[in-house]
Amino acid sequence: MRHTVRVVEQIYVGIDIGGTKVLAGVVDDRGRVVRTARRATPGRRVDAAQVEEALTQALTEVTGADTVLGVGLAAAGFVDATGERVMFAPHLPWVDTPVRSLLEQRWGVPVALENDATAAAHAEATYGAARDVADAIVVTMGTGIGGGVILGHRVHRGWNGMAGEFGHMQVVPDGEVCECGGRGCWEQYSSGNALVRFARDRLGSRPSILEDLCGGNPAALNGPMVTQAAEEGDLLAHEAFGHVGDWLGVGLANLVAAFDPACLVIGGGLSAAGDRLLEPARTALLRSLVGAGHRRVPPVVAARLGPDAGLVGAADLARHR
Numbered sequence: 460m461r462h463t464v465r466v467v468e469q470i471y472v473g474i475d476i477g478g479t480k481v482l483a484g485v486v487d488d489r490g491r492v493v494r495t496a497r498r499a500t501p502g503r504r505v506d507a508a509q510v511e512e513a514l515t516q517a518l519t520e521v522t523g524a525d526t527v528l529g530v531g532l533a534a535a536g537f538v539d540a541t542g543e544r545v546m547f548a549p550h551l552p553w554v555d556t557p558v559r560s561l562l563e564q565r566w567g568v569p570v571a572l573e574n575d576a577t578a579a580a581h582a583e584a585t586y587g588a589a590r591d592v593a594d595a596i597v598v599t600m601g602t603g604i605g606g607g608v609i610l611g612h613r614v615h616r617g618w619n620g621m622a623g624e625f626g627h628m629q630v631v632p633d634g635e636v637c638e639c640g641g642r643g644c645w646e647q648y649s650s651g652n653a654l655v656r657f658a659r660d661r662l663g664s665r666p667s668i669l670e671d672l673c674g675g676n677p678a679a680l681n682g683p684m685v686t687q688a689a690e691e692g693d694l695l696a697h698e699a700f701g702h703v704g705d706w707l708g709v710g711l712a713n714l715v716a717a718f719d720p721a722c723l724v725i726g727g728g729l730s731a732a733g734d735r736l737l738e739p740a741r742t743a744l745l746r747s748l749v750g751a752g753h754r755r756v757p758p759v760v761a762a763r764l765g766p767d768a769g770l771v772g773a774a775d776l777a778r779h780r
């Protein structure tokens with residue numbers, strides 16, 4: 460039944476700003492996304508005012524006639540320990556910028572600021588796959604790897620607020636060069652970028668529908684194409700997932716050795732591949748984990764909140780700020 464008179468509601472909004480898109484959502488008190496609005500991220504080479512304008516447009520659209528009680532911002536970058544400043548972000552123009560207070564002044568509502576993967580880990584711990592355990596590790600696999608450490612039901616932020624940057628743990632001495640300036644970082648072997656590179660390096664070495672999908676241009680190959688090819692039974696694409704999943708399990712074994720969590724939650728865009736990614740990871744985890752035969756080995760499970768996890772976590776932080 461629809462009511463003809465709409466009551467103005469009091470809402471909390473989460474906004475996830477990544478390298479390519481701004482996703483804003485109204486989130487209820489059970490972590491459910493009621494509605495969303497999206498904009499393209501203007502990019503790193505524009506000034507910060509344009510990014511703030513895109514955020515404002517997404518917020519205005521998703522708010523409609525309702526009253527906003529608080530906004531949580533999940534940003535793809537390094538957020539300081541107090542949740543005030545974005546110190547550095549590879550895909551955004553903010554450098555040591557007091558983003559939280561800037562937006563609070565602009566919007567006239569309380570604002571919470573958090574790293575996107577940390578916000579996603581908070582959401583999984585509160586409403587998602589890690590809800591029933593005290594200690595968990597959340598690994599977010601997109602173009603790179605982010606994540607969060609959950610200890611005693613709470614996200615562990617660390618001294619600088621930068622805990623959970625698992626992607627830059629070195630797994631191969633003198634290995635592949637990483638965007639961070641280091642070599643052999645985990646995300647160079649297990650991420651969306653690693654998936655594409657594996658397939659691209661082997662194009663032409665055997666028959667594969669990937670050659671058709673990228674129009675004969677290896678530079679045009681992307682993650683969705685590899686996923687599609689794997690779904691259609693392509694052997695090279697299947698091998699690429701096996702490679703990335705195997706390295707995922709190796710890194711997970713290191714995290715289990717360090718934290719002994721009860722659950723390993725895999726989120727981010729790449730986790731949509733499901734068992735194609737997670738099965739080889741489980742096998743590699745068992746093979747690589749210290750004392751695997753003498754301990755409980757944590758399950759490797761897919762994140763429950765999907766691509767909304769960042770904004771759900773951010774909205775929840777605003778609600779309980």
Ligand SMILES: [Zn+2]
Pocket residue numbers: 626627637638639640641642644
């Ligand atoms: Zn790195």
